Amino acid sequence: MKLSDEDKRMLDGGRGEGTALAMRIVVRMASVQQADELMDVTAAHIDGCGLLSEVGVAFAERLVSGGARVRVPTTLNMGPLDLKNWRAFDVPKDFAEMAIRQGRAYEAMGCVPTWTCAPYQGYLTPRFGQQIAWGESNAIIYANSVLGARTNRYGDYIDICAAITGRVPKCGLHLTENRRGQVLLRLVDITDEVLSSEAFWPAMGHLLGPAAGERIPVIDALPANATDDQLKALGAAAASSGGVALFHAVGLTPEAPTLEAAFGGRRPEETIDIRQADLDAALADLSTVADEGQAIDAVVLGCPHFSFAEFVELARLIEAEPGRTVAPGVTFIVATGESSHALAARSPNLDVIRDFGGRITLDTCVFHCPIIPPEAKVIMTNSGKCSYYAPGELGVEVVFGSLADCVRSAATGGVCRSASPWTSD
Amino acid sequence: MDKRLKGRPLVAGAASGRALVAATPLSLWGGLDPATGNIPDRRHELCGQCMTGRIFVMPTGKGSSTASAILAESIRNGTAPAAIVLARTDPIVALGAIVADEMFGKTVPVVVLPKDDYNAIADGDQVTVEPDGSATVATETGTGTAKKGTGTCSAFGLRSSQSPFSDERKETS
Numbered sequence: 001m002k003l004s005d006e007d008k009r010m011l012d013g014g015r016g017e018g019t020a021l022a023m024r025i026v027v028r029m030a031s032v033q034q035a036d037e038l039m040d041v042t043a044a045h046i047d048g049c050g051l052l053s054e055v056g057v058a059f060a061e062r063l064v065s066g067g068a069r070v071r072v073p074t075t076l077n078m079g080p081l082d083l084k085n086w087r088a089f090d091v092p093k094d095f096a097e098m099a100i101r102q103g104r105a106y107e108a109m110g111c112v113p114t115w116t117c118a119p120y121q122g123y124l125t126p127r128f129g130q131q132i133a134w135g136e137s138n139a140i141i142y143a144n145s146v147l148g149a150r151t152n153r154y155g156d157y158i159d160i161c162a163a164i165t166g167r168v169p170k171c172g173l174h175l176t177e178n179r180r181g182q183v184l185l186r187l188v189d190i191t192d193e194v195l196s197s198e199a200f201w202p203a204m205g206h207l208l209g210p211a212a213g214e215r216i217p218v219i220d221a222l223p224a225n226a227t228d229d230q231l232k233a234l235g236a237a238a239a240s241s242g243g244v245a246l247f248h249a250v251g252l253t254p255e256a257p258t259l260e261a262a263f264g265g266r267r268p269e270e271t272i273d274i275r276q277a278d279l280d281a282a283l284a285d286l287s288t289v290a291d292e293g294q295a296i297d298a299v300v301l302g303c304p305h306f307s308f309a310e311f312v313e314l315a316r317l318i319e320a321e322p323g324r325t326v327a328p329g330v331t332f333i334v335a336t337g338e339s340s341h342a343l344a345a346r347s348p349n350l351d352v353i354r355d356f357g358g359r360i361t362l363d364t365c366v367f368h369c370p371i372i373p374p375e376a377k378v379i380m381t382n383s384g385k386c387s388y389y390a391p392g393e394l395g396v397e398v399v400f401g402s403l404a405d406c407v408r409s410a411a412t413g414g415v416c417r418s419a420s421p422w423t424s425d
Numbered sequence: 426m427d428k429r430l431k432g433r434p435l436v437a438g439a440a441s442g443r444a445l446v447a448a449t450p451l452s453l454w455g456g457l458d459p460a461t462g463n464i465p466d467r468r469h470e471l472c473g474q475c476m477t478g479r480i481f482v483m484p485t486g487k488g489s490s491t492a493s494a495i496l497a498e499s500i501r502n503g504t505a506p507a508a509i510v511l512a513r514t515d516p517i518v519a520l521g522a523i524v525a526d527e528m529f530g531k532t533v534p535v536v537v538l539p540k541d542d543y544n545a546i547a548d549g550d551q552v553t554v555e556p557d558g559s560a561t562v563a564t565e566t567g568t569g570t571a572k573k574g575t576g577t578c579s580a581f582g583l584r585s586s587q588s589p590f591s592d593e594r595k596e597t598s
């Protein structure tokens with residue numbers, strides 16, 4: 001493997017033991033990925049700070065005690081604890097103490113304490129073509145697809161190694177030739193009403209994962225007026241049901257101004273037609289129980305972290321049900337990051353959500369912090385990603401519904417849906 | 426007669442055990458409980474099985490980038506599979522084994538086999554993995570049947586000329 005003089009210096013301990021450990025892991029991963037040299041990255045986003053584990057704490061503290069500091073601007077994914085407000089949630093003290101240790105270690109290495117899984121919603125948003133090392137599957141797919149920045153899927157712990165060394169294996173999606181579309185997904189006879197519905201995006205994403213496999217999918221066509229939050233929902237679902245790290249949407253995402261450009265002048269390896277029945281099946285697969293009136297124990301929103309626009313929409317839907325509040329026995333959680341929260345706090349929206357009985361948590365989520373009551377058996381969410389992981393990670397049944405359905409169901413304590421999932425509201 | 430297979434070691438090491446074969450990719454986050462070695466993902470066909478001590482065979486991983494942390498924690502806890510055999514390189518799976526090695530001097534071998542060799546392992550086979558990436562399958566002790574290649578294009582009834590879970594596709598990373 002070709003290493004620069006500075007690479008060798010880092011590897012040999014000339015920049016400290018922490019940096020040497022980071023460089024050993026980067027070099028071993030280059031060998032795994034059959035890259036024969038390393039390349040620079042100019043920003044990083046750390047996922048390894050999220051899961052609280054013995055390995056996670058030991059690894060971060062080993063790096064800190066070895067003197068490691070990040071070389072490039074580095075943001076942090078959500079962590080295992082709401083660092084400001086954890087005492088308001090029923091978090092065990094020993095869990096909190098360990099989470100604070102892990103968080104402090106990452107902050108000590110010079111990371112920006114963004115603590116959000118939606119780092120594209122705030123500070124240090126990557127530029128088109130920027131070479132970055134990002135962890136967190138929903139952030140990776142968003143950075144590659146929507147922003148046109150370039151990252152491979154960096155798993156927990158190589159993310160911080162890349163940040164410390166500023167180097168990654170030169171391969172995969174960092175290189176232009178590997179970013180071409182491979183499989184074409186054509187939307188056939190999907191109505192404008194469906195395309196503008198909230199459910200379309202997570203359902204389309206949920207279907208995209210298995211349809212694409214490890215190939216790069218090209219979607220022809222998503223509506224040109226898609227919002228950031230819709231693309232976030234689609235990407236998060238696709239990166240959960242599959243390993244998708246990059247998709248192109250013709251006429252919408254920056255590397256796909258045309259169908260030809262999306263495929264880099266080549267022909268698709270395969271063409272798959274997506275019809276309404278496929279969306280119906282994907283949507284049904286997002287719920288493990290779906291009966292009208294089914295009792296729910298919790299509503300989980302903000303997966304990925306809520307944006308300012310989502311706070312506004314949630315408050316609007318709550319105000320459309322005047323006088324109603326979250327039913328007794330139901331926990332209503334909204335997860336977000338500091339920057340979206342700060343914007344939302346400058347409007348009455350947060351008060352509306354709190355008066356309804358909603359609880360807002362910063363910095364973390366229900367998967368990494370035990371803030372859902374352990375006796376909860378059924379949760380409801382508007383997130384394809386949350387629907388995908390909740391049964392395995394939380395051991396609960398899950399009901400997928402629109403944001404409006406989540407509000408109405410929280411107020412009644414049971415699943416309460418609008419007539420069709422494919423209409424707005 | 427034993428089958429000799431030759432692959433590429435992503436993380437070198439020796440191990441042997443019974444094969445546990447997944448027909449479709451599994452995300453280890455949500456798909457492996459590092460405290461017990463069990464597979465809790467209700468969306469996966471191996472839900473409820475235990476990986477500990479098995480030669481875990483899957484086409485590749487998928488989903489969350491937390492998978493590496495889960496594997497590292499599982500190795501530390503002693504609940505990990507004896508080895509992991511893949512049809513296609515999965516950097517995130519390899520990473521978990523590398524971090525555990527660097528941190529604790531403890532790991533599980535991870536091997537990528539070419540298509541035909543990969544398909545030669547059936548669920549329940551006694552498999553031995555060597556540090557050079559080769560593997561031996563003691564065929565006479567096999568009890569299960571191979572499930573690979575039977576993934577359909579979808580849970581959602583998509584029509585497709587090629588299964589997204591088939592082994593014909595090229596590496597993209």
